[in-house]
Amino acid sequence: MASQEILSKKPLHVLEKIKENLEKLNEKMEVMIELQKHGKKDITPPLTDTPLDVMTLLSMPDHLRKTAMTVCRLGRATADEIAQQTHRARAVESAYLNQLVIMGYLKKERKGRKAYFYVERESQG
Amino acid sequence: MGKIMAVHSYKGGTGKTLLSINLAAALAKTGKKVCLFDLDFRAPSLATLLKVKNPNCWLNDYLNGSCEIEKALVDISERIGNSGKLCVALANPNTEAIREMSSKDRKWEMRALGRLLALRNLISNTGNFDYLVFDTSPGLQYSSINAIVAADLVVVATTFDRSDMEGTQRMLRELYDLFEKKTYLVLNKVLENPTRHKSDLQATVKDFYQVPLLGVVPCYCDILKAEGSTIFAQDKPDHPFTRMLNALAAEIEKNIA
Ligand SMILES: Nc1ncnc2c1ncn2[C@@H]1O[C@H](COP(=O)(O)OP(=O)(O)OP(=O)(O)O)[C@@H](O)[C@H]1O
Ligand SMILES: [Mg+2]
Numbered sequence: 001m002a003s004q005e006i007l008s009k010k011p012l013h014v015l016e017k018i019k020e021n022l023e024k025l026n027e028k029m030e031v032m033i034e035l036q037k038h039g040k041k042d043i044t045p046p047l048t049d050t051p052l053d054v055m056t057l058l059s060m061p062d063h064l065r066k067t068a069m070t071v072c073r074l075g076r077a078t079a080d081e082i083a084q085q086t087h088r089a090r091a092v093e094s095a096y097l098n099q100l101v102i103m104g105y106l107k108k109e110r111k112g113r114k115a116y117f118y119v120e121r122e123s124q125g
Numbered sequence: 126m127g128k129i130m131a132v133h134s135y136k137g138g139t140g141k142t143l144l145s146i147n148l149a150a151a152l153a154k155t156g157k158k159v160c161l162f163d164l165d166f167r168a169p170s171l172a173t174l175l176k177v178k179n180p181n182c183w184l185n186d187y188l189n190g191s192c193e194i195e196k197a198l199v200d201i202s203e204r205i206g207n208s209g210k211l212c213v214a215l216a217n218p219n220t221e222a223i224r225e226m227s228s229k230d231r232k233w234e235m236r237a238l239g240r241l242l243a244l245r246n247l248i249s250n251t252g253n254f255d256y257l258v259f260d261t262s263p264g265l266q267y268s269s270i271n272a273i274v275a276a277d278l279v280v281v282a283t284t285f286d287r288s289d290m291e292g293t294q295r296m297l298r299e300l301y302d303l304f305e306k307k308t309y310l311v312l313n314k315v316l317e318n319p320t321r322h323k324s325d326l327q328a329t330v331k332d333f334y335q336v337p338l339l340g341v342v343p344c345y346c347d348i349l350k351a352e353g354s355t356i357f358a359q360d361k362p363d364h365p366f367t368r369m370l371n372a373l374a375a376e377i378e379k380n381i382a
Contacts, residue, residue: 053235054270058303065303069274073242121236 020113027115030095052105052119067096071106076118127248128381131164131259131276133269135292139282140313140342142170143353145260147367148280150358151374153202153209157255160198160212160247164272165262166226169216174353175201183217185226188237194244205359210254226268234267241275264292265300273300278307278381280339284314294334309339309380311373316344337380340373342366 050056052072057065070085071077079094086093097117100106107120132145142165149161162184163171171177180199182192198212205211217223229237247254259276261269273279279301283293293310301308312330323341330338345366351357357367 051231051235053231054238054267054274055231057274058270058300062303066305069304072238072274075239075242119235119239121239 027094027098030091030098033095049104056105064096064100067093068100068105071097071100071117072119076116078114078116082117126250127158127252127255127257128278129245129248129257129259129276130278130280130377131261131269131272132280132282133261133273134263134282134289135296136284136286136289137263139263139284139289140311141165141263141282142174142260143348144280144282144311144313144342144370144373145258146171146174147357147370148374148377149211149256149258150205150356151367151370152256152258152378153205153211154358154371155374155378156209158210158253159256159258160214160254161258162214162244162260163216164259164268166216166268167223167262167266169218169223170353171213171260172215172218175204175213175356176354177201177213177215180215183222184214185217185222187214188240190236190240194247204356212254229267234271237268238271238274241271244275265296270300273306274304276306278309278377280377281308281310282313283310284312290333297334297336307381308336309377310334310336311339311342313342314344315341339376340369342369342373 052068057068057072060068066086066088067082070082074081074085079090079097082097083090083093097106098108101108101117105119106117109116109118130148132141132148134141145161149159153159161171163169164184166185172180177199180197182196184197186192187194187197194214197214199215200210200212202209202211216226244257246252248257259272261272263269281293281297281301283289297308310330312326315326326341327338343365345364347361347364348357348366351360355361357364358370361367
């Protein structure tokens with residue numbers, strides 16, 4: 001009985017891992033699709049760690065500004081929460097968010113199955 | 126849930142400060158709980174105009190992260206006869222403080238934006254206010270753009286000065302629109318002209334700016350005589366300027382309800 005339990009647990013665990021990896025892969029794909037849609041010109045690598053301030057927001061392409069502004073307002077949010085505010089699809093927001101992470105404007109933190117995005121305002125007192 | 130409005134303009138001297146004070150007072154006099162913020166750190170004026178000395182904390186300190194916002198609020202409800210609640214948070218007018226504020230870097234401005242966004246707690250369900258009114262510096266100042274981003278709506282003070290009109294038109298498209306802010310125009314310091322119809326004026330302005338015109342405020346010598354240190358809503362309740370501002374306040378309330 002006990003050995004059976006271990007046996008049945010193991011494949012489940014493996015499946016979970018596969019699912020997790022697929023999700024990560026999916027996210028990367030979404031980013032790549034978005035990159036192609038808007039062309040590479042949108043993705044300037046972070047210039048000597050430019051902060052996500054209002055001047056940066058102003059100079060961003062419209063689609064990214066909307067996402068970035070929403071993160072600023074919420075402080076910390078998942079792609080789902082952002083999508084609720086912007087009325088765009090979760091997958092789209094997920095792609096934009098990851099794009100903003102690549103650009104160096106947002107930070108991403110995984111907590112269990114959820115990914116949180118936030119603006120790093122280090123040394124905040 | 127309350128609202129945050131930023132009073133802004135392209136050029137200086139269009140009447141932002143005068144409108145901010147009296148709009149806040151007009152709203153408070155209808156029984157609302159209002160807090161007025163001096164976010165013009167380059168040329169602070171509310172401390173002088175409202176004759177408030179030595180607050181526990183300046184807004185400068187709040188934005189620097191060295192005090193809680195509650196400590197920066199000064200209750201001046203008695204100035205409006207305690208009909209509503211009117212508080213004010215002040216920019217430090219000392220030269221040293223102005224100099225310090227003008228030399229902040231982008232990281233600081235980003236954190237300041239975070240703190241301005243956090244003021245939303247004051248108008249949340251557990252907060253104490255219905256309206257926050259931000260008086261700002263003219264033009265594309267960092268602090269002004271921060272204020273605009275943190276606000277729900279922008280009241281734009283404009284005059285018939287040509288350069289102000291063109292600049293305002295550009296800001297509407299290249300600043301407020303980009304941040305998806307609701308914008309209302311107030312045409313201030315308008316000279317009485319008996320041959321010009323009010324509806325003509327409204328149509329012209331709407332056509333030029335493509336945004337709603339909240340109101341037209343004539344130029345009153347009484348305002349200049351008062352040297353800015355009068356809260357018209359309280360001191361001169363029957364003055365046409367007071368009535369104009371009551372109408373503006375009512376219009377804003379109607380629009381955002
Ligand atoms: N409708 C008006 N009639 C007469 N005087 C006015 C009117 N509106 C404003 N003023 C006067 O114009 C001057 C500038 O007004 P105010 O200080 O409110 O402008 P501001 O936009 O805040 O200026 P700044 O850009 O320097 O902050 C003040 O002396 C004020 O009393
Ligand atoms: Mg002013």
